[in-house]
Amino acid sequence: MRAFHLAAALSLLAAPALAQTTLRIGIGADPNVLDPAQSGSFVERVVFSALCDKLVDVGPDLQFRAELATAWAWAPDGLALTLTLRDGARFHDGSVIDAAAVKANLDRYRTARESRRRSELRQVSEVQVVDARTVRLVLSEPFAPLLSVLSDRAGMMLSPAVLPMAERIGENPVCSGPYRLTRRVAQDRIEMEKHAGHWNAANMHADRLVFLPIPDNNVRLLNLRGGQLDLIERVAPSDLPAAERDRRIRVVAGPSIAYQTISFNIAGGPLAQRPIGADRRVREAFELSIDRAIINQVAMEGRFTPNNQPEAPGTPYHFADLAAPARDPARARALLRAAGHDRVAFTLKVANQPMETQIATIIQSMAAEGGFDVKIETLEASTMVASTVRGDYEAAMAIWSGRPDPDGNISFWLASDGFLNWGKYANPRLDTLFAEARAVTDTARRQALYREAAGIWMAERPHMMLFHYRWFWAMRAGVEGFEPSPDGIIRLAGLRLPR
Structure with a gap:
């Protein structure tokens, strides 16, 4: 009997500890x-x-x-x-x-x-x-x-x-979320471990969490397909057909409140005096020279939603009667001549991402027919933001991830004191409308205010929205509990790795 107890004890000592699970997430930056x-x-x-x-x-x-x-x-x-x-x-x-x-x-x-x-x-x-x-x-x-x-x-x-x-x-951000930071290696990884004292710890099923920044969409997907990652965000539309055919992984799609826009420098320093920032007729001509549907079809495989507004079609603060003008290069050239220009050259800054670069190239080609010579400058995201903040740009393409309230989708860009108003656009009536909309909760009243505001900024074009995203995530087959959200944020509660 004593020998049995000794053997059992030795067996327990030799037994491996329960394996910890690590969730590896590939992110775009x-x-x-x-x-x-x-x-x-x-x-x-x-x-x-x-x-x-x-x-x-x-x-x-x-x-x-x-x-x-x-x-x-x-x-x-x-x-x-x-x-x-x-x-x-x-x-x-x-x-x-x-x-x-x-x-x-x-x-x-x-x-x-x-x-x-x-x-x-x-x-x-x-x-x-x-x-x-x-x-x-x-x-x-x-x-x-x-x-x-x-x-x-x-x-x-x-x-x-x-x-x-x-x-x-x-x-060292000592926060309150389900995971706490343990190590960060810049441009390589962010490591976390489960916060056992979290109020929702029972619904967090990974012991460790690793975020791996991989800017290239294709490389991110290849790492998932090769088993080096468990979940990735923002699958590029061009990669979707191959990802959807791969039985090793699963693609999850969802609606998005995020949109792509172009900001113009209206009054943010010397570069604002160039034609694209100084004259609304030039910006109108630029919009007439492009076709959002073509951009969506060519660059995004038709997967996104062309749109000229900060709110997605079908939502309460989208105004279907304020649709984008049809592409008309001849009218664009006529507008430029009326503004005193034969052709207009300007630089469009874009983040160094494959999809954004492709969109810019399509815009460059279409705008050429409307009388524009667009130079594309690709920059790292942080470098581009720094240049726009200091007014060192003529036009810049940016993504806005979207907010549930309409104020958070437009006033930050266009109010005279908006913290993202890089181009220093200012219109007192627009400021008044935004302030009035923030002060009421009645949907019908807010709709009327935002519609009047849209009429102002659409005419003056300090921004030009291009499309609303759809979110595409991909994960290893067998990952359970993932719930897509229109804000694009990955929420970890309930998410389980394959057994």
């Missing part, structure tokens, strides 16, 4: 900074979904749902929003997520010098701690998009212990 206050790119939002919980989240139906806040209520006059916090939620350092911590984060977002969230929260005049689980946001004026703002980076909570580190927070 390396995040610039892992600090929600300073973040400015879509890929950072993908990583933050694992790293940092928000006060509220957005479901696949674009309706708000509980995350760190489990309930919320507006004051009757619309000048305050009261949030009830989740009981027992903790940061990665073990500290409790209470009203004081939420206040510390929101105060940083709305006042800190390094924060890019200040304009998003400018209507918040005070954050009050009611009790440990209740926080009240007092507003200087009604602000209907506030919940939408809190469902993004302005609602992400970090441990108050790291907030005094200011600009160094991105090196």
